[in-house]
Amino acid sequence: MRPKSPRLAVRAIIVENDRLLIVNAWPDGQSPLMCAPGGGAEVHSSLPDNLMREVFEETGLRVTVGAPCLVNEFHDPNGHFHQVDVYFHCTITPDSPRPDTWRDTENVVTDQRWVTRAELEQTPHKPDSLADMAFGGASLLYDPLEPLVK
Template structure:
């Protein structure tokens, strides 16, 4: 779709005690697809502010945002929707416990879990490179345009 501006989002690669935090952002069990916490960028606020806000809204956790580690693009060829996600390595500030009763303001996130590298093999997630990036010690990666899946 010509003329459509890509949506910009930020996501947290948050590894604590060798486990990556994943969320499911499909209300009412519409999908089992997991992803890193985060969301759309609000104009006029920094990427770091946006990411800190989004992670808190989705999980109740406070984080320190560090360096970018992945840029991922995905799109829907049938609608022209295009999103660019910038992933940042993050650390938990304070407790890494997530209250099981926590609900995000939009009631979209239905599952939050800490997953080991081995457990990632049993989880359906996007983007495809997330596990490799999360459990690497450094570097920045780029995932070119992936087709949206649910």
């Protein structure tokens, strides 16, 4: 039997005032692991359109999607989960609402924070190269397959 194909997802690198927006997308906060906002790509919708939808669902923010900047693969070596994330630089649109509080429309995101590089380094997060991409000025990175850590 052929293994299931990897899941394709999109994620947003949103940096404002030297702070990166990160979220916890583990249902019921089952893990402290944080990541960039985003999620699974739906068929018949472009990657940027998927990303705009996912960011709004998770944060209430409207974004403009820029250039891709990181491709990351991760998997659960003891299970069947394998995902490929395509990250894009994004900016919040000038007309975007800026809610003080926001509840993910699918009730998956349990936390969202704006963090500095130093704060990110003290926060469990994936991928390992997130800080370099967000704060290091790298133009395009490829993260080889890394284990998903809870």
